[in-house]
Amino acid sequence: MVACAALAVAVLVTVGAGAVRWDGPDPAGRPVAAAGVAAPTRAVPVTPAPARSTTPAAPAPADITFPPRGTGKFRAATLRGAVAGRAGELLRYRVTVEDGIDGVDVERFGREVGAILADPRGWTGAGRWRLQRVGPDDPADFTVALTTPVTRGVLCGDVTDHYTSCRNGDRVVINVARWAGGVPQFAGDLDTYRRYLLNHEVGHRLGRGHELCPRAGGPAPVMQQQTLGLHGCVPNAWPEVDGAVFTGPPGQYDDPVPTGW
Numbered sequence: 001m002v003a004c005a006a007l008a009v010a011v012l013v014t015v016g017a018g019a020v021r022w023d024g025p026d027p028a029g030r031p032v033a034a035a036g037v038a039a040p041t042r043a044v045p046v047t048p049a050p051a052r053s054t055t056p057a058a059p060a061p062a063d064i065t066f067p068p069r070g071t072g073k074f075r076a077a078t079l080r081g082a083v084a085g086r087a088g089e090l091l092r093y094r095v096t097v098e099d100g101i102d103g104v105d106v107e108r109f110g111r112e113v114g115a116i117l118a119d120p121r122g123w124t125g126a127g128r129w130r131l132q133r134v135g136p137d138d139p140a141d142f143t144v145a146l147t148t149p150v151t152r153g154v155l156c157g158d159v160t161d162h163y164t165s166c167r168n169g170d171r172v173v174i175n176v177a178r179w180a181g182g183v184p185q186f187a188g189d190l191d192t193y194r195r196y197l198l199n200h201e202v203g204h205r206l207g208r209g210h211e212l213c214p215r216a217g218g219p220a221p222v223m224q225q226q227t228l229g230l231h232g233c234v235p236n237a238w239p240e241v242d243g244a245v246f247t248g249p250p251g252q253y254d255d256p257v258p259t260g261w
Contacts, residue, residue, distance in 0.1 A: 063103045064180045068162070068261070069150035070100030077110025081133035084117060085124030091141040091206075092134045093117075093172075098147045101176050113144050116198050121238035123199065123206060126245050142170040142205050144198070149177050149261035162261045164227055165197060167204035174201065177261035183227050186235050195237035196226055203239065210252035221248040228255035 074096040083090065095110040114133045116122065123129050134140055147155060149162035152175045156166035165175045174197060182193040199222050211223040216232030222239045224231075231253060239245055 064101070064176070065103055066101045066148050066176050066180075068148060070098035070148035072151060072154075073099045074145065075099060075106050076136035077106050077133070078135050079107060079110060079133075080135050080138070081110075081114045081118070083130050083132045084114075084122075085127070085130035087127040088124070088129045090130040090132065092132045092139065093142045093144055094134055094136060094138070094140040095144045096136075096146070098145070098151055098176075100148060101146065104146065104176075109146060112194075113198060116195050117202065119195075119238070121240045123202060123239055125240045129206060140170075142172055142202075144172045144174065144202070146174045146176050146179060149175055161257055163258050165201050167201045170205070172198075172201045172205055174198065175261070178227065185226070185230050189235065192235055192237045196222060196235065199237060199239060200226070209250055211248035212251045212253070214248040219246065221246055224248060225252055225255065228257065229253055 077095040095106070095113050097104050097106045097109060110133060117131050117133075118124065124131055145155070150159075152165065152173055153159040153162055155171060155173045156164075156168050158166075163175070163177070165178055166173050178197060179194060182188070182190045186193040186196075203223050208223050210225055211221040213220055213224060213231040213233035218233060219236035219241050220226050220230055220233035222236060224233065226233075226235060236246070
């Protein structure tokens, strides 16, 4: 069972030219460094977002600041990583961060993304895929991009949603508000939420659709929309559970998307 902890209420204050900061620690009381975004790629249809909710978003740690909308320009991690996975199709990816997000080192973010995607519990564990992080001048099959909330709406093709993340074409868009602040149902476990968020959106790039909770009290499939609700399952960050790929029935819930970020 996962214990539910009450999240501390933080105060939103203005920083600089329209930037925002949440005055308080992250939900687990840890210091956090944030991370990355990509240049536009071709637009493809994305699943329309459900209705909006007035549920408040989780606060971001005080050491990460970001404006609602960044510059639309991106800096890329430069280091090439090792190939992760023992077999399967090789996909190369780059990692970028939108200018305007402060408190984020793009190289550190690139290493964090690389470590998550190389974990044997991840998409490379079953031998279907191999993944490799590349630099800004190398050919890449997709880009992991850390963006501000408004830029997220533009790149994902839904300008009304500033809360969730998405995959659109060859771009995996990670909303810095979620990367920094998580969501209430993860009860302050920001590390687990970040792993889930990245694995979920990369899973879409690998062709996986949304899934439902298969059993109350058991782990949620990584392709369940855990950002919006758990529906009786407990949080899970990984495609594999107990050494095997873990899935649920195909489908998605009609959960409302919170307003704001």
